[in-house]
Amino acid sequence: EMSWSQHLRSANDFLKVGDEVEAVILTLDREERKMSLGIKQLKPDPWATIDTKYAVGTKHTAKVRNFTNFGVFAELEEGVDGLIHISDLSWTKKIKHPSEFTQLGSDIDVVVLEIDKENSRLSLGHKQLEENPWEVFETIFTEGSIHEGTIVELFDKGAVIALPYGIEGFATPKHIVKENGKSAKLDEKLPFKVIEFNKDAKRIILSHSRTFEDEAKNNETEQPQTEKKVTKKAKATLGDIEALSELKDQMISEAKDDMLKAQEAPKKTRSKAKEKTEDTEDKE
Template identity: 45%
Template structure:
């Protein structure tokens, strides 16, 4: 432009002399100073007009060209230029007579892109592109012209799901290109490896300081979450998410969350990073003994229920266990869920604190009076009570007293005389019974009752009513290998040993008699302590009542050579039956 001004000044030095030729010569000089545009070149033009279909561009030398409007629209369909903007266009053809030129923006863009590709390849710079499609062997990338990204160059690790990259924009290295064939091969691997190495060095450097990072939740599992630290992933285990209880990582995090984490451990060889969230906050167990002294009372929330008790949250990160035995003084629930549910607020007392093991023992029953403290005074031994049966078991029945306390009537204390195989034979749940207090064990919380003690023990008078030598008659209740049991009154049995069944040898009691038959026997001995009565049929022979036996046998028209044969052949082992 300085040359232009100098030449112009020369033309107007003598104003009078050149007045006539000024305009003509000046226009010629200006025109000659502009670069003559040539076909096949990329030139800079100025947008002079925008219509609904075309954009008019002035490329100089009084030449204008029109370019279809769509070449100036972005992905959203919005116009990217306005009148006065400079644009790069490709000059395809000129018509000097009309001053019209044929130009193209898209071809200029391609030429510029290929030049950029060459520069990137030579200088190892990067180029930005967007993945547009899945193709055989990899992905197609739009960098202004189609390019190919091999599957092996997509990521540092083998990729199974290529579709997740479609629509994403990345930086790429150009591995090679062929402009004539229009082939371009891209890669992300070198860039990712560089980023990974830089991130590793950053992690190592940060660990020497605070170790804090901001990462993105990449994936969530049952045991934790994987956090993208920017080129390298770290595992945030569920136990390191919070000082409090977490049932599942998804209760705290979701994919895409930006969170602050602390690097706990970094294994360079295996490239594993262990992260923590709770470590950023103070450990609530640090001074727990001072905050929760023994016998202090608190209100907490039930956060978990197990077979052996419930966990109560006292504050975020601090929980205590109420064992099932510490929940109530009297009720013995089969499961803690019979008393409380998750989310319930409960009042508890601190029983013990173990800071090292991070355990607090809590109690619920301690906040209420212990009924066992007064139960012994209210029900001394020998007291007769009446109550409903709350439960029937193999070993006895539980009778409700009061204050939630149940008394046990053991199966051995149900009857003086009856042989009971199961309490259910006599009693049912809900049935009202009377019993006597036998014993109260406050330490072990046991209340013993007896039903048979409501009546006098018949064995107290048995020795007087059945002295040795007395003749008794009864029904056979059981036949065993060693003898026969004979019920001589309700609930009172005597036993005839096999050796006492007959004067003659008896091989098996079942050959002698059977259940339900009636027999007559003599009392041999009564053992009051063991509640046993020994009986004998054989001993009846020694009473001298042989004539009665003879008359009985003659009435049956039994003929025998003598009394011994008569007894042997006809009575045999049945001597004593009537």
Template identity: 40%
Template sequence: MTIATQPTGQRLDRGAMESLYEETFRNFEEGTIVEGRIVAIGKDKIVVDIGYKSEGLIPLEQFSQEELSHLKVGDRVQVYIEDTEDSEGNLVLSKEKADKMKIWEDLEKIFKEEKNVEGKILSKIKGGMMVDIGVKAFLPGSQIDLHPVRDLDGLIGKVFPMKIIKINHRRGNVVVSRRVLLEETRDRNRQTTLANLKEGQLIQGTVKNITDYGAFIDLGGIDGLLHITDMSWGRVGHPSEMFQISDRVEVTVLKYDRETGRISLGLKQKTADPWTNVATKYPIGTRVKGKVVSLTDYGAFIELEPGVEGLVHVSEMSWTHEVRHPSKVVSIGDQVEAAVLNVDPGNRKISLGMKQTAPNPWDVVETKYPAGTRIEGKIKSLTDFGAFVGLDEGIDGLIHISDMSWVKHIKHPSELFKKGQKVEAVVLRIDKEKERLSLGYKQLTRDPWEDEIPARFHVGDTVSGRVSKVADFGVFVELEGGVEGLIHVSETRMEPSGRLEETFKLQDEVTAKVIKVDREERKIALSQRDHHADMESRQVDEFHASQGSVDQSLGRAAKQRKRTKSDDE
């Protein structure tokens, strides 16, 4: 065979020929990627010619089903040289490794050029997520979103644009971030939003977060606060009653502070304030209907329309009963009828009355039960200060504790009455304005203090009786006729260190001196001390009187002895 000659026309020797032949394979090194041509397709392998001294073999399993369906002899393919010569002298090639190396090359180029990649989230792993970007990459938990993600499982299978933030081909290590792109998008949107933001403008947003005091709305890269008080003219118990996360909402910009970046938003401001026309819509005396929306200790709030509420004070709920708490009369959600008592648009207040929708029974009582009328009723309740008696009209009258007895000191109404007991009483006075009916029990009988008691008990009299009550300030003694007198603690004979309840027992017999009878105050004051002093004084007088009688007898006897002696002489 004749081969090419050198310019000098000299024939190449065998050594030069071999050197030239080896030169043709110098670029085919293990671990490099070259392009080859498919020369044959077998049952389990594909034969590829890369221009080497022998063809290489690639297993069919390294091709996808889609690739195999289009594969034909003559196609060009990128291959990786694993071994230039195995034990059998064959060239070993790999398409799979060539593909991976190509992916790594592309990823490194993307990383250097700071471009984005599409990543499919595969699974949740410790510290974050595993992502497929052509190779498996790590997405740290802090780089998934702008805010912590609670449901990581919900992201599996989803595809997001990401940015490579770290890559090491030799170690097969790639770290990606979705947050970086979100921050870039947010910053761009924020600049656009802030450049166009004005107070009073309407703007679309997305509910990003809900708290007890309001909802944060994403306006496009920047958040604004829609406070609960600016959500509705009506009552809102919690923002979640009106919104859910991701809801789209149109709001009004109420205030934008460019220094702090704070944005206050409003929703109710999109409609007119319903309090503007309440004075003409709800004039005093108007009958209205509404729903009970709130209860407090002092009354019930009634919603007349969204944003307009009126208060029914507990004192305006019933003509005939003292309402201690509105829950005794109404419940939240009840539909009620009321009358407008007062309207204050400036302070956004409407006073309502429920009892005004029914006839006032005090109009009847005032004419039916004039002062001095005897009535009959049942004891409805007992308090420390008196007993309430129910009348047929549903009105309660009060027998005050001071009007229960002319002669006894009543400490508690239970000493005379029991709940449910039928009693007679006398109407003392009626106060229609304050809705009070005063009754008297002792007035059923004649006042013994007018003449009977003053005629029976006089200052200086010694009286006896039994202990009926022991108080901190003295002892009450029941005297003849049921009248009570008081021995003040200073008028007892008790030692200074003693205690009344230990010295005096109920029903003990006590004797004392009357030191005061007060008809106006209806009181009899007694004194043990004065009585004892009087007794001692009488005893001394009796002693002196008895001593004088003895002296007189002795004198008469001496005179008699003297006369007898004279006679004898």
């Protein structure tokens, strides 16, 4: 009854021993000689007008009041605080605990995501102040594309890879094996191929091994095709040689025929001249 806030805090945040305060009597039990008092009732209930002062979509600056494993409690004003879920802190960073992102007492910019007036609860967001970069990442980190990355975390199930633009990807142990057969080490910078991109789950699966394995497969596939092209080219060359050879033989044959005709022509001329002389002598 000290604050309209639903966020539990210590009484020491409000009062100290010896303080004089004004209070409202809430209940009175004469038999037990007890009464309950309230301090918050001296002020108007801020939740009565919460949907107009802090409407969904409005932006505000809040004060970080408390951490939990699942998020940050941030106070907009006395009696009004909300929860920023850990998944709503950043679009790109993998945050294990809110203390990695902000500090108690720090200011944090938020946007109102949801209002539960009946239960006096607000859902706040921080990352929503910026556009979703995964819309752009979808066009950059396409499946099959290769990017340089740095191994920033190693554990039994794989490795976390820091990529350009402040984004992180994941690779299983078999996908961080190098061409020499050894596993990559922490802080090592290597090329990684995108083998899966999931915008909704904000997940990128990477592989270093595939960068050289796929290249080797492509080379094996291209080699037989190259041999076929060479064979076809060789066959075409032999065919051309055979055609030229036939043409050469034909030309030689025609040349011989022409020579024979040229040799026979004078003989025919002399024979005709002899016949003409004999005819003249007979007439005489």
